[in-house]
Amino acid sequence: MKHSAHGLLDEGLGLAMAAGSGLERSCIRPAPATDTIRMGRDLGPVERIEAVFSGNGFSPHRHDTYAIGLTLSGVQTFAYRGESRYSTPGNIIVLHPDELHDGGAGTDAGLRYRMIYIPPELVLEAGRRQGDSLPFVAAPVFSDPDLAATLAEVLHDLDQVPEELAFSDQIARIADGLARNALARPAMSKTPARSAVAQASAYLRENCNRPVSSQELEGVTDLDRYTLARQFRQLTGTSPHRYQVMRRLERARSAMLAGMPIAEAAFDAGFADQAHFTRHFKKSYGMTPGRFQVISRN
Structure with missing residues (x-):
């Protein structure tokens, strides 16, 4: 059965609201005029945010994670996979890793x-x-009451670190929701090198502030560089190099949020210079480090 945007708001978010999620208040508050990004207190590698924008929020960029969320107020617009997309309150948005997109408010009322x-x-x-391939949801804006309720639950309180046991259940339910709405993907390798990719990922995270060579990763994983590149992309949706760049950006962004000057944060994360850092930052987050530092808060 199909649901309208308002129907999804009532049915999908209503489940979490009944449990006192508090998102219902967010859905009816008028969006303030000042652009802001509020960072959640998060567990492990998962991040949660609330963003408020008037006009264009992000220039075209891509990141190496799934971006999954709910429009709370206003009209959310973005270009994705060659089309202009629109989301209104109650809709779910899913962006696949490494897919180019932008984002902003579709009306003068702004966006949250x-x-x-x-x-x-x-x-x-x-x-x-569900299998060894990443779930690919072709429609980036859609209705799914069960998934909406899970998202409302996990996104309702950004000021508290999620409880680990509850968080594991929420991530499992989100994964199920992605699989439920995903298209069948072409068959990939029947024996993906999970252990080798996990070892490579850990090594890249631990050494994110310096260049890591293909030869190093071959020694860590016992796979040749080309096999590793294919396996890495199959299991993470991106390349080893881009994975390491993103870990560097995360390190620099955390330092900036803690008050470190941009140039120092860039150097600490292993970027050659501030210009190099700024190019990568804008490509990955859709704005310059300076603008991010101005509008973001923990």
Whole structure:
């Protein structure tokens, strides 16, 4: 059965609202005029945010996580996979890793939304019984009351670190929701090198502030660089190089949120210079480091 945007708001979010989620208040508040990004207090590699924008919020960019969220007020517009997309309150948005997109408010009333960013390897682990390929949801804006209720639950309180036991259940339910709405994907390798990719990912995270060579990863994983590149993309949705760049950006962004000057944060994260850092930051987050530092808060 299909649901309208308002129907989804009532049916999908209503489940979480009945449990006192508090998102119902967010849905009816008028959006303030000042652009802001509020960062959640999060567990592990998963991030949650609330963003408020008037006009264009992000220039075209891509990231290496699933971006899954709810439009809370206003009209959310973005270009994705060659088309202009629109989301209104109650709709679910799902953006696949490494897909180019922008974002902003579609009307003068502005826009408020909340989003969770989940690494693809966590989606794959949580949905392991679904297969060895990442779930691909072709329609980036859609209705699913059960998934909407789960998202309302996990996004309702950004000021508290999620309880680990509840969070594991929420991620599993999100993975199930993605699989439920995903298209069948072409058959991939029947024996993906999960262990090798996990070892490579861990090594890249631990050494994110310096260049890592293909030869190093070959030694860590016992796979040749080309096999590793294919397996890495199959299981994470991106390349080893881009994975490491994103970990560097996360390190620099955390330092900036803690008050470190942009140039120092860039150097600490292993970027050659501030210009190099700024290019990567804008490509991945859709805005310059300076603008991010101005509008963001923990």
